[in-house]
Amino acid sequence: MTEAPAEGAPLQAQTTLNVTDADTARALGSGDLPVLGTPRLVALAEQATVAAAQPLLTEGQTTVGTRIRFDHVYPTPVGGAVTASAELAHRDDRLLRFTVAAHDADGRLVGEGEITRVIVNAERFMAKL
Structure with a gap:
């Protein structure tokens, strides 16, 4: 589930994940425990940033990730729920920097x-490949 901000509100969004076996460190190859893997948690946080950036985009634009600094500090078991939130902290033209946090159901x-x-024109970006 993704929620976008109301008009005039700070640019923020949330995404929620119910952890499955496919989301675990064991399944992702980032560890061998059956708990939420860091790569999946970071992807959840990125989903929130994508949703939060949406109101800034015009037709043909998208955003691409360029930098991540993230601390995974508490384990989440299979069956647990995690909600990641993102809020725009800084904007410099096309560059968008978000603060992100994820919390469990407790x-x-x-x-x-x-x-x-960074905001890019999707067609021009793909033409570089």
């Missing part, structure tokens, strides 16, 4: 950090 901090995205 309100415990699971991870936090900062994600930087």
Whole structure:
């Protein structure tokens, strides 16, 4: 589930994940425990930044991730729920820097950090490949 901000509100969004076996460190190859893997948690936080940036985009634009600083600080078991939130902290033309945090259903901090995205023209970006 993704929620976008209301008109005039700070640019922020949330995404929620119910952890499955496919989301675990064991399944992702980032460890061998059956808990939420850091790569999946970071991807959840990135989803929130994508949603938060949406109101800034015009037709043909998207955002691409360029930098991630993230601390995964608490484990989440299979069956647990995690909600990641992102809020725009800084904008410099096309550069967008978000603060991100993820909490479990009990309100415990699971991870936090900062994600930087850049607004690009999707067609021109893909033409570089």
